[in-house]
Amino acid sequence: xxxxxxxxxxxxxxxxxxxxxxxxxxxxxxxxxxxxxxxxxxxxxxxxxxxxxxxxxxxxxxxxxxxxxxxxxxxxxxxxxxxxxxxxxxxxxxxxxxxxxxxxxxxxxxxxxxxxxxxxxxxxxxxxxxxxxxxxxxxxxxxxxxxxxxxxxxxxxxxxxxxxxxxxxxxxxxxxxxxxxxxxxxxxxxxxxxxxxxxxxxxxxxxxxxxxxxxxxxxxxxxxxxxxxxxxxxxxxxxxxxxxxxxxxxxxxxxxxxxxxxxxxxxxxxxxx
Numbered sequence: 001x002x003x004x005x006x007x008x009x010x011x012x013x014x015x016x017x018x019x020x021x022x023x024x025x026x027x028x029x030x031x032x033x034x035x036x037x038x039x040x041x042x043x044x045x046x047x048x049x050x051x052x053x054x055x056x057x058x059x060x061x062x063x064x065x066x067x068x069x070x071x072x073x074x075x076x077x078x079x080x081x082x083x084x085x086x087x088x089x090x091x092x093x094x095x096x097x098x099x100x101x102x103x104x105x106x107x108x109x110x111x112x113x114x115x116x117x118x119x120x121x122x123x124x125x126x127x128x129x130x131x132x133x134x135x136x137x138x139x140x141x142x143x144x145x146x147x148x149x150x151x152x153x154x155x156x157x158x159x160x161x162x163x164x165x166x167x168x169x170x171x172x173x174x175x176x177x178x179x180x181x182x183x184x185x186x187x188x189x190x191x192x193x194x195x196x197x198x199x200x201x202x203x204x205x206x207x208x209x210x211x212x213x214x215x216x217x218x219x220x221x222x223x224x225x226x227x228x229x230x231x232x233x234x235x236x237x238x239x240x241x242x243x244x245x246x247x248x249x250x251x252x253x254x255x256x257x258x259x260x261x262x263x264x265x266x267x268x269x270x271x272x273x
Contacts, residue, residue: 008054008262012047016255019044023251026243037242038094041087044251048114049084051258052077058265069264072125076217076261079118083254086110094242101240104176115184118257119191122217126195151189151225156182173236181232185225188253192221213263220256227253 005013022040031037055077062070086107093102195218230246240246 006263006266008051008265009259012051012255012259012262015047016251016259019047019251020248023243023248031243032241033100037100038091040243041094041247042091044247044254045084045087045091047084047251047258048080048254049088051262052079052081052084054265055080055258055261058262062264068124068128072121072128073261073264074121075124076118076121076257079114079116079121080254080258080261082110082117083114084110086112086114100242101235103235104174104180108180111184112180115187115191119187119194119221121261122191122195122221125214125217152182152186177235181236184228185232188221188225188228192218192225195221210263213260216256216260216263220253220258220260223249223253223256225253227251 019040022043026036026040056074057077059065059070059074059077062073064070065074086109089105089107089110090102093099093105093107099105227246227249230244230249231240234240234244234246
């Protein structure tokens, strides 16, 4: 059997564990503003920032953009890097401009396209690992059509009917924020839904050596949907603060995406029965 986690994955797991401890300390002390909350936001952005670079570099080992796996690793890595760049800009607003929630802002130049790229990468990965399974299932096809509609309806109800009192564009709120509030969580879910349907959750590529990595990427997309939904809701209701529970969800989602994609850093040996 292959030797388990590679070096970048071990570092990522260790750093994530430290972040969870950091978050628990902030939660236990009830800290909701100030330097340490900003520091948490900056630090969890390092996971996708650095992990994305590692992934894009490792894509060359899979043929780069000439192969499906190479495209998957590169585009997921690019999406992560862009998200990490957005978080770095967010931290600049925090530390130097003393803005706790710069949204919308220049940080969204990194956040917004990240969803497209890591979603595109997940779709490429799904096609390479198990497309023939998912596309044959009529229930999967129905899920691909119905689920986004249901999620959009739920998102609209929570973010507009509840959070905004039924007013799509309340006084003092920009149209861009309304769009981003819905696009962020919906984009995460669409990427997850399409990848799940195309793959049929049947990751047997290359003897099952990358099953855990591929599933981690799928789970990461779903957890990102939860985290972005919480972010959109709390920034609308005025209850957002750095290092809130939504940030822990984003930390976990980004960890899973990064852990999964850097699992392709080395070529693994076939699994033995």
